[in-house]
Amino acid sequence: GNSVTQMEGPVTLSEEAFLTINCTYTATGYPSLFWYVQYPGEGLQLLLKATKADDKGSNKGFEATYRKETTSFHLEKGSVQVSDSAVYFCALSDLSGGSNYKLTFGKGTLLTVNP
């Protein structure tokens, strides 16, 4: 079956620090990969996505590159801000049960950025 493993956290950083949140996956097919973000008291929002190997998704200064050879999709940002404090979820979309596409999520990583 499909699965997503991401670093457990919590991650605590100072403002302007470099961020990496690791994500690896297993999938039966050739999935698309996503990062979702959940700000306090909110639902999940799509942050970025990549649909094929070597694609780089980017948004709001965050980046992630689809690495098929290492089955990874690590999230990075060069300089985090207090407003980036949130829970980050790695996810994949792949066929499940032969005919239905399904989103599979990791457990989420809580990021806290201190001023």
Add this chain to the structure above:
Amino acid sequence: ETGVTQTPRHLVMGMTNKKSLKCEQHLGHNAMYWYKQSAKKPLELMFVYNFKEQTENNSVPSRFSPECPNSSHLFLHLHTLQPEDSALYLCASSQPMGLNTEAFFGQGTRLTVV
């Protein structure tokens, strides 16, 4: 604002109560989902509806009963819940799920079963 609205935002209910969660979207999507988010666990997909038809039920106990009267509305009817059912229940919608499909989530209903 994602275009998916859930009510109520918070709900406290006793184990013998019956209540319903409501989800509404006007994004023109034809697929709607219920997810359960518990502390320290991955997001759990509960139900999927495509074009008002239930296409997935992930072995959810019968005390959770979904209803999808049209493509814009989704309900989750709750009865005789257990304290371990306390969680954040998230609704999402999308075009029918494909490889690149993005799901749009509501803000969730924080449910506490006492």
